[in-house]
Amino acid sequence: MQVQYFLSPAGSLPFNLQQIETRLRLLPGAFRLNQPGDVSYVITASAGMAKYVEAKLKMDPRTSLISQGLVTISPRSIAIYQDAPKEILQQMEDFITWLLKTTPCQVLSDEGEDWTRRYAANPRALFVEEDQWL
DSSP states (O other), X not given: OOSEEEEEESSSSOOOHHHHHHHHHHSTTEEEOOXXXXXXXXXXXXXXXXXXXXXXXXXXXXXXXXXXEEEEEETTEEEEEOOOOHHHHHHHHHHHHXXXXXXXXXXXXXXXXXXXXXXXXXGGGXXXXXXXXX
């Protein structure tokens, strides 16, 4: 399983951020972080957990997001952090699979290695250990 990676548009056109945000808002455990600059979504296990984590962040913005998914979007890059339990990974997988099937993307490691050939045709492999690939 890959914990952190990036997606970038395969062509010269930027990502359609409105379409991506609409899709992220459909995830039951997702909410948009209220922070200046980056557009980030936290992915939690459920709608109830999303409300809890969002309220906790409002009380203390330094609250840890460990064990949650994080998707940060911009016109030229989407950063994915998914060191999270399987309930969250399922939502992340649904989103990433949709994105890779609807938008030509490059899949890049956190060190910039091009993983497109390895994962674009089989996004499921981003969510399982290599010895479990089907």
